[in-house]
Amino acid sequence: MASLVLITTALLFVFYVAPDDANQGFSQRIFYFHVSIAFTAYVCFAAGAWKAFRHLWKRDPRADLESYVWVHQGLIFGAMVLVTGSIWARISWGRWWVWSEDELVLFLILYLFYCAYFMLRFSVDPGPQRANLSAVYALFGVVLIPVSFAAIRLAKEVLHPRVFTLHGPNFGGWILVTYCIAQAALLVLAYTLYRVELAGKRLDLRLRELKEVLA
């Protein structure tokens, strides 16, 4: 419910309150969700890595499934980043994708890396070995997040706008307020979807165990 209210508020702010950007005009409005979704994807991957770390360190029996669900959320949000980013690129650069842009390519590498997480996970039978392999892989993936985030700041030739610099966000006023609301909305949405998916997965597991007992 909170995510629904926040998303609606964010959309109202994006389309009715936030002013047009001086350089990009109306197309800049994609950024409120595009940047928020990208940050949310990073948070999901980081949360997946944290749960993976807990699995390896504390042997927390719930952590493997939680890590998997966070990575899955990150992949869904990552797909949205790629699609919304491509749409923005089409408006601003006249192309859907620019291979010379480090930020774009690194995010694609990060995305494909996590796609391979699922290939690895489902190629091993369920059990401790699968949980350990998945956890190590998720921990490796998290290293790519700061690389992806820093790429735009280290790149020599930059087409992709710098939304955040070392001195803080590159915007203020209503644009900042709208961005903060959109960011909060997407973080809450990701957490809500995570809780729902996790509950479904746990129920599925318990049902399978129960079926085996009754069989």
Next chain:
Amino acid sequence: MTNAEKYVTAAYCVVFAVVLAYVLIIALKLQRLEREVDELAGRTPAAEDEEREAAPVG
């Protein structure tokens, strides 16, 4: 509607469609789980006893 407005609308529609598809998939999965729970409930010893009691005698 300008080109920029069309693309911005498309971007937000994509986000909406992805979230909607995800919610639908989860809803379908929960429906399947509910069906399985009902099946299992019917297979428990208590449910079998109830069935036996409800059978007509004589």
